[in-house]
Amino acid sequence: MKIVYLIMDGLGDRPCECFGGKTPLEAAVTPCLDELARNGMTGLMHLLAPGVPVGTDVGHICLFGYDPAVIYTGRGPIEAVGVGCDMKPGELAFRGNFATVNEKGEVIDKRAGRIRHRTAELAEALCMDLGDGVTVRVKEATEHRAAIIFSGPGLSTALTNAYPSSLRPLPQEFPWVKAKEPAAEAFAEKVNTFMRRAQEVMAAHPVNVERIANGEKPANALLLRGPGFMPEVPSFESRYPGLKVGLVVAQETVLALGKMMGMTIACAPGMTGGMETDFNAKARETLRLLKDHDLVFVHVKGPDLAGHDELPEAKKRIIENVDAMMASIVNGFGEPLIVAAGADHSTPCAFGEHSGDPVPVLLSGPGLRRDGTTEYSESGALLGGIGHISGKDFLNVVLNAAYRVPKQGS
Amino acid sequence: MKIVYLIMDGLGDRPCECFGGKTPLEAAVTPCLDELARNGMTGLMHLLAPGVPVGTDVGHICLFGYDPAVIYTGRGPIEAVGVGCDMKPGELAFRGNFATVNEKGEVIDKRAGRIRHRTAELAEALCMDLGDGVTVRVKEATEHRAAIIFSGPGLSTALTNAYPSSLRPLPQEFPWVKAKEPAAEAFAEKVNTFMRRAQEVMAAHPVNVERIANGEKPANALLLRGPGFMPEVPSFESRYPGLKVGLVVAQETVLALGKMMGMTIACAPGMTGGMETDFNAKARETLRLLKDHDLVFVHVKGPDLAGHDELPEAKKRIIENVDAMMASIVNGFGEPLIVAAGADHSTPCAFGEHSGDPVPVLLSGPGLRRDGTTEYSESGALLGGIGHISGKDFLNVVLNAAYRVPKQGS
Numbered sequence A, B: 001m002k003i004v005y006l007i008m009d010g011l012g013d014r015p016c017e018c019f020g021g022k023t024p025l026e027a028a029v030t031p032c033l034d035e036l037a038r039n040g041m042t043g044l045m046h047l048l049a050p051g052v053p054v055g056t057d058v059g060h061i062c063l064f065g066y067d068p069a070v071i072y073t074g075r076g077p078i079e080a081v082g083v084g085c086d087m088k089p090g091e092l093a094f095r096g097n098f099a100t101v102n103e104k105g106e107v108i109d110k111r112a113g114r115i116r117h118r119t120a121e122l123a124e125a126l127c128m129d130l131g132d133g134v135t136v137r138v139k140e141a142t143e144h145r146a147a148i149i150f151s152g153p154g155l156s157t158a159l160t161n162a163y164p165s166s167l168r169p170l171p172q173e174f175p176w177v178k179a180k181e182p183a184a185e186a187f188a189e190k191v192n193t194f195m196r197r198a199q200e201v202m203a204a205h206p207v208n209v210e211r212i213a214n215g216e217k218p219a220n221a222l223l224l225r226g227p228g229f230m231p232e233v234p235s236f237e238s239r240y241p242g243l244k245v246g247l248v249v250a251q252e253t254v255l256a257l258g259k260m261m262g263m264t265i266a267c268a269p270g271m272t273g274g275m276e277t278d279f280n281a282k283a284r285e286t287l288r289l290l291k292d293h294d295l296v297f298v299h300v301k302g303p304d305l306a307g308h309d310e311l312p313e314a315k316k317r318i319i320e321n322v323d324a325m326m327a328s329i330v331n332g333f334g335e336p337l338i339v340a341a342g343a344d345h346s347t348p349c350a351f352g353e354h355s356g357d358p359v360p361v362l363l364s365g366p367g368l369r370r371d372g373t374t375e376y377s378e379s380g381a382l383l384g385g386i387g388h389i390s391g392k393d394f395l396n397v398v399l400n401a402a403y404r405v406p407k408q409g410s
Helices: A031-038 A056-063 A075-082 A119-125 A182-203 A206-213 A252-260 A279-290 A302-308 A312-333 A391-401 B031-038 B056-063 B075-082 B119-125 B182-203 B206-213 B252-260 B279-290 B302-308 B312-333 B391-401
Strands: A003-008 A040-046 A092-101 A107-109 A135-140 A145-151 A221-229 A245-248 A264-266 A295-300 A338-342 A359-364 A387-390 B003-008 B040-046 B092-101 B107-109 B135-140 B145-151 B221-229 B245-248 B264-266 B295-300 B338-342 B359-364 B387-390
Touching (some): A040 A391, A056 A252, A075 A145, A075 A221, A075 A252, A145 A221, A245 A252, A359 A391, B003 B312, B003 B391, B031 B312, B031 B359, B040 B391, B056 B252, B075 B145, B075 B221, B075 B252, B119 B206, B245 B279, B252 B264, B279 B312, B359 B391
Parallel strands (some): A003 A338, A040 A387, A245 A295, B245 B264, B245 B295
Antiparallel strands (some): A092 A221, A135 A145, B338 B359
């Protein structure tokens, strides 16, 4: 049987006054998810460990059944893969910003006047050979952002960030990197050489000639932070033999993780990774992937964004839209289907940030055990038959529903 | 929001005949704790692992969120810190007893006639330099007890205890230490040299001249056991940035652990660490610490002592006094407060010793999830929303309630 695993990013919450002490999920009208709960089981998932808040990156690594201690090496490689870089294990990626420096070389704008256009041309001009076998490639990302990838011998992550302190006003002296340990000194020198040459290249670049003529700040420097080595990530299929996995997603971090794990990515126009997205497109892409995949994750970013913006009503409305999307998927598939639901962390609207509260999970399908749960919610899952479970373990519970977890022993 | 975490030492119990099958906590009238339970969640805590009994030391290490495999190196250093020794990581401490030996050097009394006075003078006379850079300092503890600390090169815990066998009657030949491995032989020699010189110093000491004149047994030997290296203990504040932690406590083991973890200790006159203590003083000290601390642990030893003495009625009465103390704290604080409650282990009155039965825990506060629990008790917590949890995990759940656990990932 095929499996759809719904991920509502930041779903978990705490009692909200505006809902008379209910959470947004409890207040939302979700006939499809509640029907699935009645035909299955619920529980509470602690992604990494009880009480420990996780980021979207670590939360999804756990939910996808991987160990963040092995896979999570920093934001750099995740962002690089997210913008389409083909990274090899052992390469080192930084997150980068196009920025503006003045004649004295001081940073006066961390985002180069929020540059939005022609960063691809700049990025292409910044790919270079630094000697001693070390090369750099640069790939533009959204707006002022970029990914910077170093290949070759002697790489190290033991560097300070080349990023201005948020504690002091601009302008600030250019933040050249420093080695945190003696073994990193040669590489620190290489990174500084790259940033110096990048400034030379950008100073004279036609994109900046045009920006200056238009009265805009030039993108004449790169800032680097969050270095991490590309990890060796065993594919989903290598861990669960023969399992074809798809991921319907627009949000870049989750998309990057899916790519690193060898999932088929589906992202149709209209899917935004924002509060407003095309739920019909998500349902269509899910149904399309289900044809030739065993497990399809459907990621929805909205609940997390509403939590960060402290908007319980918006969170409730998005959850209701997701419920309708799930109805389209379940009814549209036309065959029996196993449905799982979960989240990467809680984002309580009263807090506006991630918390360590567990998230409700759901597993439902023909022939599976049932626990008498009547709804999919934080309180409904308190006594659910799945109990308290980690992100990694829940993935196996979900795959076991379709008998897809390899047997240990014989 | 501030947090109070109540620790009732040895709280957990089993059904008692005298209470018609209720535990002391179930039989006790505890309106404050039950009200807190109704406004929060309960669960069952296995300090180290299900079914494994722990001592007060290991139980508290787990409850405080530390790993006993790293922190717990033996009783020696905990007792030494508890009596006020300033120990450095890498120093080695033994628990010691002042004892009496006869002319043949045999131990005739392990407690030197339960000596209670002037042991400070003896301890001071026993601090000495053993050569090769090894020095010893001795610090008196309660009654016949002392802490003995070795500093310098070549220290080892691979020694037999210098303590008479409990399987044979006294007098017994003096139990000089033996090395358990070749590398410890030189240090074993040093320890025996110390004990020999200590006997020489004490034989002629004015304290013993007076004791013999009074017909009391002289304290003319030291017995040593429980050697352990002082561990590197990261402070609470280093693990939870900015978190100020206080501990209201009289019992020495728990006090020592709090000190090692960098907590502010409050112990007012009247607080005994015994069955009878000044609960008003505990409430006052808690309210005082709450002013400038984020988390305050309040430790009560009584329930454990009643359990050891197999006195269920006394245990019930102490729990009721604790409930009144908690009401003073909650009402006296005047601001919203997060309240947690737990214990370091069970001490069933029918057994008189620690058991591996889980202990009930409670977490309650404005804006937190609720689970419909109606009372704080072993049976009330069976289906609590916190579920089954380890001591270490529960600490994170408690701190997460106030959003004080650092996020993993971004």
